[in-house]
Amino acid sequence: MSIDxxxxxIFGLEIRWYGIITALALIIGFTVAYFTAxxxxxxxxxxxxxxxxxVISSILLARLVHVMVxxxxxxxxxxxxxxxxKGGLAIHGVILGGILALIIFCKVRKLDFWLxxxxxxxxxxxxxxxxxxxxxxxxxAFGRPTNLPWAIYINPANRPYDYASYEYFxxxxxxxxxxxxxxxxxxxxxxxxxxxxxxxxxxxxxxxxYLGVYSVYRTFIESYRIDSAFWGPVKVVxxxxxxxxxxxxxxxxxxxKKFKEKKxx
Numbered sequence: 252m253s254i255d256x257x258x259x260x261i262f263g264l265e266i267r268w269y270g271i272i273t274a275l276a277l278i279i280g281f282t283v284a285y286f287t288a289x290x291x292x293x294x295x296x297x298x299x300x301x302x303x304x305x306v307i308s309s310i311l312l313a314r315l316v317h318v319m320v321x322x323x324x325x326x327x328x329x330x331x332x333x334x335x336x337k338g339g340l341a342i343h344g345v346i347l348g349g350i351l352a353l354i355i356f357c358k359v360r361k362l363d364f365w366l367x368x369x370x371x372x373x374x375x376x377x378x379x380x381x382x383x384x385x386x387x388x389x390x391x392a393f394g395r396p397t398n399l400p401w402a403i404y405i406n407p408a409n410r411p412y413d414y415a416s417y418e419y420f421x422x423x424x425x426x427x428x429x430x431x432x433x434x435x436x437x438x439x440x441x442x443x444x445x446x447x448x449x450x451x452x453x454x455x456x457x458x459x460x461y462l463g464v465y466s467v468y469r470t471f472i473e474s475y476r477i478d479s480a481f482w483g484p485v486k487v488v489x490x491x492x493x494x495x496x497x498x499x500x501x502x503x504x505x506x507x508k509k510f511k512e513k514k515x516x
Contacts, residue, residue, distance in 0.1 A: 254406070256388050268388035272381065273340070277306060280378030287370050287442060297360065297367070304352045305371075312348030316341035320480045320487050342379060343491050346462075349375060365455035365506055369445075372461035373438035380431035386424035394421025394475035401425070411477055421475050430468045434461065453510030455502060463499035466492035 257265045281302050289295040317339045318325045318332055325332050353371060357364040386392035390409040402419035410417065441457050470492045473479060479486040 254388055254390055256390070269385035270335075272385040272388070276378040276382035279381060280374040281305075283377055284370055284374035287373060287439075288367075291370060291442060291446060292366065294362075297362065298370075300360070301353070301356050301367075304356055305349050308352035309345045309348035310335075310340065312351070313340035313342070313344035316344030316347070343488075343495070345379075346375070363454060365453070365458070369442070369454055369457035372458045373435060373442060376431050376438060376461055376465065377435045380428045380435060383424045383428040383431070387422070392424045392476065392478065394423040394426075394472075395477055397421050414477060420477075423472050423475050426472050426475075427469065430472070431465075434464055434468075437464075453506040455506035459499045459503040459506075462495050462502075466495040466499070 256267050256269065258268045258271055259266050281298060285295045285298045288298050314333075314335065320341060321339075349371060350368070353368060354364060356362070357367055383392070387403075390405055393403060393405055396414060396417035397419060399421070401422065403422040403425075404418055405420050407415065414420075438457050438461060441460065445452070445457075470489060473486060473488045473492075479488060481487065482490060
């Protein structure tokens with residue numbers, strides 16, 4: 252089955268499924284963040300204030316990271332650097348952009364960064380689960396050839412040169428989407444625990460679980476992908492995920508230590 256990445260056209264302008272799904276992921280993600288904030292702290296209006304800054308920062312950083320990781324291609328095709336509609340947003344750039352925007356926002360609004368990072372983390376992983384379906388319509392982010400029943404057909408034009416003779420591949424975008432939904436459920440359960448057991452554990456741990464768990468299963472899924480960028484013999488995502496896991500442990504240690512010190516006062 253051939254997949255058309257273009258949903259429809261308006262006055263000659265192509266509207267792609269990738270953009271539609273990305274927009275849908277943003278809307279649903281911020282909606283969930285709004286109600287999660289209401290559930291946790293009763294200041295849900297801050298999500299509406301934060302949303303424009305988060306979107307701009309996340310998209311710009313996501314594109315920047317994608318271009319940097321795939322610089323060998325974009326240096327030869329600079330005209331495509333700003334071709335957002337064709338796909339190419341690195342999730343690690345989304346995370347970095349969102350965190351940077353949230354740090355500044357919380358400082359200006361005098362909010363607890365770790366609390367709002369927890370709220371953002373659960374919404375972000377849901378947005379990722381939805382957004383991965385943009386890869387389906389763009390026929391990208393798929394894995395090695397396979398004959399499994401759930402294999403996905405890839406058009407010849409979208410197959411890597413070394414795999415041109417194969418037709419069906421692992422739908423790694425689907426694997427990650429499912430894993431993201433499971434992680435979203437876990438993070439929402441953690442929000443419930445926080446609500447029922449206030450002052451028992453520090454803010455920031457939901458963010459740590461998100462960063463650590465996502466990096467672990469993303470590393471496993473990445474081992475199936477055949478479109479990864481490499482730094483020498485190592486996939487770039489492996490390096491980023493390793494750094495992210497270390498960061499998750501460092502953050503967890505920091506927030507737990509501060510929490511215990513505060514409890515002793």
